[in-house]
Each structure stands twice: as structure tokens, then as C-alpha cells.
Amino acid sequence: MAVRQRATIGDVAARAGVGVGTVSRVLNGSRNVSEDTRERVLRTMCDLDYRPNRRARALSTGRTQNVAVMAPFATEPSVVERLRGISRVLQGSDYDLTLLDVATADQRDRQYRAVAAGDRFDALLAISLTPTDDDVKRLARAGLPTVLLDCDHPDLPRVVIDDVRGGMLATRHLLQLGHRRIAFMGEDADERFRFTASARRREGCELALEAYGLALEAPYVRVGPRGRAATHRLTDELLALPERPSAIVTSSDTQALGVLEAASSSGVRIPQDLSVVGFDDLDVAAYVGLTTVRQPLHASGETAARLLLERVGQTLGDPVRKVLELEVVPRRTTTVAGA
Amino acid sequence: MAVRQRATIGDVAARAGVGVGTVSRVLNGSRNVSEDTRERVLRTMCDLDYRPNRRARALSTGRTQNVAVMAPFATEPSVVERLRGISRVLQGSDYDLTLLDVATADQRDRQYRAVAAGDRFDALLAISLTPTDDDVKRLARAGLPTVLLDCDHPDLPRVVIDDVRGGMLATRHLLQLGHRRIAFMGEDADERFRFTASARRREGCELALEAYGLALEAPYVRVGPRGRAATHRLTDELLALPERPSAIVTSSDTQALGVLEAASSSGVRIPQDLSVVGFDDLDVAAYVGLTTVRQPLHASGETAARLLLERVGQTLGDPVRKVLELEVVPRRTTTVAGA
DNA sequence: CTGAAAGCGCTTACAG
DNA sequence: CTGAAAGCGCTTACAG
Numbered sequence: 007m008a009v010r011q012r013a014t015i016g017d018v019a020a021r022a023g024v025g026v027g028t029v030s031r032v033l034n035g036s037r038n039v040s041e042d043t044r045e046r047v048l049r050t051m052c053d054l055d056y057r058p059n060r061r062a063r064a065l066s067t068g069r070t071q072n073v074a075v076m077a078p079f080a081t082e083p084s085v086v087e088r089l090r091g092i093s094r095v096l097q098g099s100d101y102d103l104t105l106l107d108v109a110t111a112d113q114r115d116r117q118y119r120a121v122a123a124g125d126r127f128d129a130l131l132a133i134s135l136t137p138t139d140d141d142v143k144r145l146a147r148a149g150l151p152t153v154l155l156d157c158d159h160p161d162l163p164r165v166v167i168d169d170v171r172g173g174m175l176a177t178r179h180l181l182q183l184g185h186r187r188i189a190f191m192g193e194d195a196d197e198r199f200r201f202t203a204s205a206r207r208r209e210g211c212e213l214a215l216e217a218y219g220l221a222l223e224a225p226y227v228r229v230g231p232r233g234r235a236a237t238h239r240l241t242d243e244l245l246a247l248p249e250r251p252s253a254i255v256t257s258s259d260t261q262a263l264g265v266l267e268a269a270s271s272s273g274v275r276i277p278q279d280l281s282v283v284g285f286d287d288l289d290v291a292a293y294v295g296l297t298t299v300r301q302p303l304h305a306s307g308e309t310a311a312r313l314l315l316e317r318v319g320q321t322l323g324d325p326v327r328k329v330l331e332l333e334v335v336p337r338r339t340t341t342v343a344g345a
Numbered sequence: 346m347a348v349r350q351r352a353t354i355g356d357v358a359a360r361a362g363v364g365v366g367t368v369s370r371v372l373n374g375s376r377n378v379s380e381d382t383r384e385r386v387l388r389t390m391c392d393l394d395y396r397p398n399r400r401a402r403a404l405s406t407g408r409t410q411n412v413a414v415m416a417p418f419a420t421e422p423s424v425v426e427r428l429r430g431i432s433r434v435l436q437g438s439d440y441d442l443t444l445l446d447v448a449t450a451d452q453r454d455r456q457y458r459a460v461a462a463g464d465r466f467d468a469l470l471a472i473s474l475t476p477t478d479d480d481v482k483r484l485a486r487a488g489l490p491t492v493l494l495d496c497d498h499p500d501l502p503r504v505v506i507d508d509v510r511g512g513m514l515a516t517r518h519l520l521q522l523g524h525r526r527i528a529f530m531g532e533d534a535d536e537r538f539r540f541t542a543s544a545r546r547r548e549g550c551e552l553a554l555e556a557y558g559l560a561l562e563a564p565y566v567r568v569g570p571r572g573r574a575a576t577h578r579l580t581d582e583l584l585a586l587p588e589r590p591s592a593i594v595t596s597s598d599t600q601a602l603g604v605l606e607a608a609s610s611s612g613v614r615i616p617q618d619l620s621v622v623g624f625d626d627l628d629v630a631a632y633v634g635l636t637t638v639r640q641p642l643h644a645s646g647e648t649a650a651r652l653l654l655e656r657v658g659q660t661l662g663d664p665v666r667k668v669l670e671l672e673v674v675p676r677r678t679t680t681v682a683g684a
Numbered sequence: 685c686t687g688a689a690a691g692c693g694c695t696t697a698c699a700g
Numbered sequence: 701c702t703g704a705a706a707g708c709g710c711t712t713a714c715a716g
Contacts, residue, residue, distance in 0.1 A: 012464075014693055025703040030695055038701055060465055061409060062693030064400040065708050072411075072443070080429045083628075090419045093446045102443045102465065104411070107432045125351075126399055126441065234631065263632040289422075290629045292573065293602040353709055364687040369711055377685055401709030404692050 013054035022050040033058060069128050073314060074121055076106040076114075077133035081232075083260055084286050084303055085133055088155060091307020092131060099315055101128070108135060111199045115141075122148045129318050131155060131310055134201070137162070151317035155310040156203075163317065163325045165310045167301050169203045172332050173210025173255065176283040176299050179334045180253045181218050184343035185281060188215065189226040189244050189251035191237075191261060204229070204257040207285065211255050226251055237264030245272055245280075252281065252343050259284035259291050259298055266294070266339065277341040287335055295338030302330050352393035361389040372397060408467050412653060413460055415445040415453075416472035420571075422599055423625050423642055424472055427494060430646020431470060438654055440467070447474060450538045454480075461487045468657050470494060470649055473540070476501075490656035494649040495542075502656065502664045504649045506640050508542045511671050512549025512594065515622040515638050518673045519592045520557050523682035524620060527554065528565040528583050528590035530576075530600060543568070543596040546624065550594050565590055576603030584611055584619075591682050592620035598627045601635055605678065616680040626674055634677030641669050 015033070019026040024043060031039050032047045039047075050056075064070045075092055077085045089105075096103050104127065108114045114135050121130050122144035129151040136157040137145070145152050146161075154164035173190075180188050190211045192204035208229075212222045225247055228240040241264065244251055256262040262284030266276055274280050284291055284298035291298045309328055354372070358365040363382060370378050371386045378386075389395075403409045414431055416424045428444075435442050443466065447453045453474050460469050461483035468490040475496040476484070484491050485500075493503035512529075519527050529550045531543035547568075551561045564586055567579040580603065583590055595601040601623030605615055613619050623630055623637035630637045648667055 015695095016693075019703095026694080027696080027704080028702060031702085034695080040701060043701080057462060059404075059693050060463065061400065061403040061407075062708090063695075065398075065404045065710085066693080066695045068400075068708075070400060072441075079432065086425050089444075090446070093418065093444060097446065102411075102445075104441045105428075105432060105444050106441075107429075107436065123396060124399065260632075263629070267632055267634065290602070293599075293606055294633060295606065354711095355709075365710080366688075366712080367686060370686085373711080379685055382685080398709050401692090402711080404694085404708085405710045405712085407692075 012059070013051075013056040014059070015056075017054055018047065018050050018056050021054065022047045068125075070126060071101055072104050072127050073101045073129040073131060073318075074104050074106050074127040075131045075133065076108055076117055076121065076135060078109060078135065079105060079107040080109050082134055083288055084156075084258070087288065087303035088133055088307035088310075091304040091309075092311040093307075094304075095308050095311035095315070101315070101318075114199070119144065121145075122150060129153075129314050131314050132157065133310075135199075136202075151314065153310050153314040153317065155306060158327075161325055163313050163327070165306050165313065165328045165330065167306075167330050167332055169206035170210040170213065172285060172299050172301070173207035173212075174214040175210075175332055175334050176207075176255045176285065177211045177214035179283060179297070179336065180255065180281060180340065181214060183253075183281065183340060185253040186218075186220060186343065187226070187249060187251045187253070188220075188222075189228065189254045190222060190257075191240055191244070191254055191265065192227070192229045192257040193261070194229055194231050207255075207257050232258075232260065234264050234267070237261050238268040241265045241268035242272070245269070245274060252279075253283070253340070254280065255283050257285055259286045259288045259296060262296055262298065262339070263290070263294065266296070277339050278345050281340040281343075283334075283340060291335070291337070297337045297340040298335055300333050300335045306330055351398070352390075352395040353398070354395075357386065357389050357393055357395050360393065361386045407464075409465060410440055411443050411466050412440045412468040412470060412657075413443050413445050413466040414470045414472065415447055415456055415460065415474060417448060417474065418444060418446040419448050421473060422627055423495075423597075426627065426642035427472055427646035427649075430643040430648075431650040432646075433643075434647050434650035434654070440654070440657075453538070458483065460484075461489060468492075468653050470653050471496065472649075474538075475541075490653065492649050492653040492656065494645060497666075500664055502652050502666070504645050504652065504667045504669065506645075506669050506671055508545035509549040509552065511624060511638050511640070512546035512551075513553040514549075514671055514673050515546075515594045515624065516550045516553035517556075518622060518636070518675065519594065519620060519679065520553060522592075522620065522679060524592040525557075525559060525682065526565070526588060526590045526592070527559075527561075528567065528593045529561060529596075530579055530583070530593055530604065531566070531568045531596040532600070533568055533570050546594075546596050571597075571599065573603050573606070576600050577607040580604045580607035581611070584608070584613060590619070592622070592679070594622050596624055598623035598625045598630050598635060598637055601637065601678070602629070602633065605633070605635070615678050617684050620679040620682075622673075622679060630674070630676070636676045636679040637674055639672050639674045645669055 015026050015029050019029045032044050118141040131153050134156045154162050190208050230236045230240050265282050284296045287298045287300035354365050354368050358368045371383050457480040470492050473495045493501050529547050554561050569575040569579050604621050623635045626637045626639035
């Protein structure tokens, strides 16, 4: 069967005996159309199974109905849940979600430029990818509404958590269980990537210890690249310490899983010999009973997406900064010291 | 600073002293341009920092450079890894990836129609969402290249696994370890959603047992909705059987995690008292040491995306059907019977 | 090899 | 309230 030609606005106009401008007006809900003609046009559109051509509208209006979501999708497990929240909100809108996966700092730089220079998107939502001042300027110059999620910039609306507080919460949970020899395991701060969460959580860990008159000694801080192998190495180092820690604060659930695995393969019992706290509360945390600092990943995506929809096509007010709540979810990987 | 107007093809033409048609030709790499003018135009484009307007090109050519990836993204963990593979391949192309999340059968039906009726996409890649015959016809009529991943339809190119074989592999692994009382835990076959993987894996489980002269008795088959709570219930039912199974074949890693959790909270030791096999080999499987049937999720996305790129803008040959390899990855949740 | 022109399907002042 | 027309920025026969 041949491809049947779709009806255009011209077909509708001709059939309804009006001008294309009028059809366009009813299409866009303009008030300046008599009830009579509106109805006639509407009926004709229905008869012809007319659907507006997005491409033509895009060229005419300069808008694409596409929003870009730029994120380290391949490498960062927490991004997935945020993305689900974003997708959920965008489903209720007229916007399509284009996924821009970014794995390296170079890619991030390129994508920020491409998005600002191009005409593919009506808005940008960037996750965990802090823009440079230049990026922000280019975006502003291009008039592209932008919202940040899990990263920060003073000139942009953003949804974040208080990472320092997160580190404090995790550590305080352990302190309250009686632990005193507490270690911190974090991720390399890739300078170029500007991930700072891990460093700030460590800061929180220190502050919490200080409040108890304790210090976070250098040997008890282990920072390395992500991945199972690296996490195992870091864990082994901590477990080999003359005064082995009784608890470890990690900077992600994934890392915590690696610690659990390494510990169990060294015959270290969880939580009797070692308490472990994760960060994020990924789905898997509940399955394996991981005590963790919960951040509302799904809700963060929803909030950011709503913020973005608010900005699209509106005059911009002052950039908002929403800080989401954190809480410790105690499960089976932590217990009282000396249990 | 005001929004600086982007240069158009007209600006370039004027500055270079040629017609817009010529500029368009060098843009599209047409052979019919003299080396001289080509170079002059190229230089001018560079001077003016010219970038072609996608929207205009889309209207003119009828193509959007957007491919839709439709998937149960919010509900199906395996989709994430597939999506990563797709994204990776698409990054090397000129196509953007639009994510169409589908959570219910209704949404699936609506999206299939919308994609076929609309003009938003140049191609469609559907994951785990079997189309109806009508859907396929509409897609064909719309001339929309379509590829299926993890679902099947005779008229469409598709990338699948042999689920029956997967069930056999898992079961055979346990049989070879000496297990004889083997249970199967699967997911409800939501008729309307046309998920059939679980039922086919169960079939494979039966076949493997039969080859050993064993039967899969009704009490040893438990099927229910997904989710931790349901999985716990199913596990408790199996563990309460007068002749408790020594091993369970599950139809997903997520479900297997639920079994591990339920078992351990009942004081059943893994793997000494109970062996468990998952399906998929999600990242988390390695972390928790789950024995599982590995299917190449990432590679499946890559393969499907490549198939899609091949179809875009090409005349269609016979639909290919690629069947990916499966293998058992033995880890720490299975051991010899009576260990 | 190259230019002028029509056309893609809309939107939006501009008249009336 | 409504129609005719220009315009969005490209592509692509059609002449030459």
C-alpha cells in the first residue's frame, strides 16, 4: 500500500472553506475565531484525520518541543532513577526527552557547546555535570532555559542536596551506635569532571567526628576510582590497618556493595565485625539490606523537570536553588560497636 | 547581551558570492561543485561560524534526525543496560535519541500509534514491547524503519535471545551440581503486555528436568507480580513446602535478589541450604555473587542500534532476526547439592 | 558546475 | 473575526 499523504493545514482550510490562517488560529487556540468557524474547522480536521506537522511548526516558531537531558548515564547508577523522575514529569507535557549521554569531561564540554550553539532543543536539564562560567554564558546568550540537577552554579536554577550534611548523617549514625574508629571511602575527585560530592561528604564525616572530639586520620581515608576492583583494593587496605576500623562510611551504594563483597571474601562479618553505610538508596540497597543515606533520586528528577517546564517560554526570574532532604535508612549492614 | 542572530545559508551565499543552492550543495557533499567554490564557501561558513538549521532541514527533507527508543524504562531494570548500548552506538551517528518510557499496556498502544502517526522520528527502536500486527502495519505504512529488541515479530528485524534455552541452561547448571528438587520462580505473564520471557524460561526449565527424567511439579512453580514483597511471599511458599527445594531457578536477577533476601531472613543459608540462579547478569549480580544466566544486555542494545542505522534511509531487505548467546555465570549462590 | 525559483507546512503581523 | 501574504531556512529539480 502506498504511503497515504497526510492532510496539511491547506487541505483543512480548503475543505472547510476558510483561510489557512484561520485553521492555524483554531489550532493554537486563538480567541479571535467565531464559534461557528471554529467548530467547522474542528470537524474538518477530524474528518481528514489532520495532525499538525511538528517540523513545520518548529521552523516557524523556532521551537522544537524537545528538551535535552545531559547526564553521565552510562557511568553513574544514580542517574537512572533521576531520569525516571524526569521522564515521568515530561510525559505529562508536550516535550520529548532527548538523552545526551556524557562519559568524559571532553564530551561534557563538547555537548554543552553543541547544545548552546544548536537549535535542537528548547531547554536543557543537566545532571551531575557542572557547567563552566563560559558554558553558562553561552547558554544564556542562546536563550536556552537550563536547569541543573545534582550540580551547582549560582546563575542557574538547580536541585541539589547538602553533601556535607549527608556525610555527617552517615557518620553520626555510626557514632550513635558506639563506633569510634570510623573510616571514610570516597571517589577520586576528577578535577576536570568537577564531581565534588565525594569530597564534601568526607568533609561532613570529619565534622561529625569532630563534634565527638574525634579526628579523621589520614589512614582512615581512602579515595580511589570507581569500580569493583578499585573498591576491593581500598577495602583491603582499610582492613589491613593495625587498628582496623569498626565502620566505613562510603560515598555511594555501589561502593558500599564493593566493600561488602570484599569484606565477606576476607571472612569479615557484616555487621558484627564491620558496619557499612552507603549513599543514595538505590533499589538494590533494600534488597541487600544496606544501611544508607537516602537521597530522593526519583523526586529530584521530578522537581528538576518541573522547574524546567516552568522556565520554558517564561521570563526568567532569579535562579532558584532547591535543596532536597536526606535521611539515614538503617538496615542490616550497621549495628552497635563491638556487637 | 542581545541574542546574536545565527548566520543562515543566505548569509553565507551572499558573502561568498554564490547562490544558496551552491552552499547547500557543499553542505551536503554534492559532487557537482568545483573545488574552487567549495573551498570559498567552506571558508565563508567558517568565518561566519555557520551551522545548518536542523529544523529547516527537517521540514525540507522530511527527516528529523531523531530516533525514538520506546521501552519500559521505569519498570524493567534490564532496559537500562540495553539503553546504554543503544546510546553508545547512536553517539557515533547523526541521530538524537528520544526516550519514550512506557509503563502500561495502554501507554504502549498509544505510543505505537503516536509514533506511526507522527512525524517526530526517523526510526523506532522498541524494547521488550511486542507490537500488534496492526502496529506493524501502521509503522510500515508510515514508512518508519523499526527494529525490535527483546521482543519478536516476523515482519520486523529483531534482536532476541532464546528464552527456552536460557531456562534450560540455568536448570542444567543445577542438575549438574547434583540438585534434583528444583523449583522455578517466574513473573506473571501480563497478557496485555505480551511479556513472554518468563513463561518460555519455565518451559526450558521443564525440558532440562525431563532430560534427567524429572518433572517440574506444580507446587514447585511459583509465579507472581514483580517487586520485593511478592517475591518474598513466593519464596516463603517454596520454603514451606514439605519437601523444600534445594535450588530455585528465577526469571530475573531482581527476583533472585528477593529470594536471597527472603531466604536469609528465614535463616536459610545460601548456597549450603539453597542454591539460587538469576537471569540477566545485571551489574549488581557480580557484587552480590549471584550465579546467573548472562545475556549480553549492552551488546544487544548496540546490535539493535546498528541494525536501525542500517535501515534508516535504506531500502528494506528481509527482516533479520539476531539471536544472542547465553551463558551461565557460576558465582557464590549455587553449590553442589547437599553441601 | 551553478543560479533562480519553487516548495516543505506551518505562524503571524497586516489589512480589512 | 478573517483572508492573503510573507517568512522561517533549508533542499532540489530545472534550466542554462
